[in-house]
Amino acid sequence: MPDDRAGVRHVAVVGGGVSGLVLARDLARAGVWVTVFEAAERCGGRIQAADIRGTSIDIGAEAFATRGGAVAALLGELGLADRVIRPAPLGSWLVAGSDGAAVPLPPAGAMGIPAAPLGRDARRALGLAGSVRAALEPLLPARVGSGSTTLAQLVRVRAGKAVLDRLVRPVTLGVSSAAPELIPLTSTRALTAEYARTGSLIRAAGRLRDSAAAAGGAVASLRGGMSELITALVADCVAAGVTIRTSAPIHSLTDVGDALESSESAAPAGTPGACGPTDIVLAVPELAARAILGHPVAEIVTTPVEVIALALAADHPAVRPLAEAPRGTGALVTAGGPNDVITAKAVTHITRKWPDADRNGPVGASSAGMEIVRLSYGRAGSSPETAALDDAAAQRLALRDASRLLGTELPDTAVLGFTRQSWGMPVHGDRPKPQPPAGVHLLGDWISGVGLATLIPAARELAQQLMRAPGSPSARFTGAPRPHHQISERH
Template identity: 60%
Template sequence: MHPEPTRSDLSAPRSHVAVVGGGVTGLVVARDLARAGLRVTLYEAETRLGGRVRATDVAGLRCEVGAEAFATRGGAVAELVTELGLADQIVAPAALGSWLVSAADGTAVPLPPAGAMGVPAAPLGRAARRALGIPGAVRAAIDPLLPRRIGAGSVTLAELVRARMGARVLDRLVRPVTLGVSSTDPERIPLASLAELSAARAETRSLTAAARRLRESAAAAGGAVLGLRGGMSALVDALAAACHDLGVTIKLGTPVTSVTPLPSGGLALRGGVSEVHADAVVLALPEGPIRQLLSDASAAPAQSTPVEVIALVLDAAHPAVAQLAAAPRGTGALVSAPASPAPASSAPASSSPADPDIVAAPRAIVAKALTHVSQKWPGIVGEHREVLRLSYGRAGDPPATAALGDKAALELALQDASRILGTPVPASAVLGFARQPWQMPVRSARPPQEAPSGVHLIGDWSTGAGFAALIPAARQLAQRLATSLSEFTTPHTLTEQA
């Protein structure tokens, strides 16, 4: 637990910390520092808080177009939610299961029980046999019989899975999960970033047993999730309100472009603000902006994957939509990548191929995942709406929707939804839709250059993606920083110079 800190005498000079970045990570750091009695200013370049957590109004409904849930592992997120007074807003998804859909032909099978990143916990189970075929299931099932040295030198998740369980597990299960959940190919996920999986495998001596243990302990990334009745944007609202109540100064639309040490001690921040001095700075930012702030010109460019989320609100009373009430794909589906990329759009011969409002039927499903929001989170949406959410953009490639205008993007989303769900989703049923592009970070094999003294770095490029990784890391950083700054006897006076 994180006990309520004893705040120092607020009439005494207090150390000043500048937090750069108003996503969930920055807000958590700012709140905890303020609770410890420090003076905190938070700078956010955008005109809103939340980072990749965002809700937007679609046909009168508040729809999440960013992160929609949190993994339960570790308990850190639930603990924070409880501290913020939102415990009664925690909801569990419906126990409907998910599906795996072939991009090539739309063939759908239930997603087998998995322990981590799609690694099957029961390779010979019925669901795994359907997804892998008998040869693939048998190949995966011999994993516990293989010598421990097999896969011992693996650096990435892909190398380990291929060596221990075979190519079918990698391509038909693990790849769709990693692309759907973190927009990252398993070849780009270092084993060093999967601490729970690595530890469980070391103890159990096989990948199958490790997956089973993680599933049983609900420790798998994405294996057990919860949400909030008001969506994850409610967490941002609660954090912002808590920061305000604790006296945190929040400055929106205020980019910071440089952080430099001062000869007299402390740090100077410059950019969209007049020069500000602080005793410490926390950069709660993506890897690219951190490299820019630290002038890390010698490093390779930060890597990220562009994705786009499209939310559809449908009229549940429409005859074609009635089929969706039966949740034909449970809470949603992951789409296996086609063997070769299919064109997202092509124009008729009489039209310009660059026309952003024309899309032809693709040869394969283009979306990488679909969430049936109204079935996954029952009771939140209401009786007269069905809500679907599709994700586009696979590792290394821009989303197929990026070059499309709204009309064509909607048409593509409806085509994909119809094929994934196995039932028509016509345009006449659409009450509204929204689209939101994002840049998803790829975890770096090498962190940015060493930060100047007093500058602290945090982000999912270093901790791994997801609230369950970011929130405990943010709280630990705030605790360490508050402890170190409590030893200051001459904190810097806040100055702003034109």
């Protein structure tokens, strides 16, 4: 840490996920002294690479929406512009959980709402009556749906039940693990803004559609997986002077002060003994933020989800049909009910979706000879069905689901590799956000909405705000240090 940082504004960032790292990078590049505290052994949060039979895959976020250009702009700054890859233009599918019947997913504008409800794919997904009902939506007066507070209410009353149940529900469950009933309109800003402008959900969907290509065409990824973004962010942060402490869980605001003191005492010679005004940014999920603030809430704030990936032998006779990408880049499941034959909520056919991915990098070996599929489990309101299963049982369930989703019977003997990872996704709701004390700020997908296209601009905007704000008092961290630091490791 250079000497000239004495008295310089300081920001402590709790959480080294993409939000915290983007914020830390922007602040540090503007001359702010930044320390990041990350509970895990590595940064990245829900962006993480996993190894499956020597091949590197994304086991958390695997893509970003290109809308708005904010992610592309950041990637350009990080020197990753030429690492951006597009999914194969294969489209994706909807599969009925009740019987495995599959139809192509209509090119969607927003959250499954079809931009062209009378189009062939929309008719197949909705049935003729459902399509016609949706096509009438632009003719409805503005007062229809005006009292809606959730996405489900608005879609149902304006576009009809078929659009809600057969398109919007599988998309929101598959993408953000949230049932449309639990998505307040206040959290669907882009859609509601276009809806307000055009007076129609169908027209809004058309305007939001980034391209006329098949659904999924408006996303992109990185050649080496989304974890390349984290690697680049960490490197840039360090180059800009950010101190990143991993294996450093923070349990309270006082912990931050303690941990900073320990940072200062552990810092190399020449480091200033006292810093200037300090702000704290909690870039952690809601549960952790509330615990740190001492604002617990009785409601469930996180939906547990699980991702299971299977590597299948491409030359196994039962696997060969997958070379034709029978469900394009993947499929979303329309949940039927207790008698469903499919438990997963979505499948991604990774090796077909990202043909330009480079899995031969330092982490991964070639995926040649393998078809890799990734299944997701867990819908709002309950634990994922896989949570109680050991690896062998989870693999059996995933294989059975993959067989039904992809339309080909996949035996145990075709499996070369298996990996799984549990995650949490924010549960939207109308509970009030905790009010942090002065100088403490909240960041993350439970504040700004899920997805990198939303999170990255939110992190950058907060960085701008902090750069503009006058210094906040450092006095609140001068309490006596605790006898035992809760920092388990320093890096």
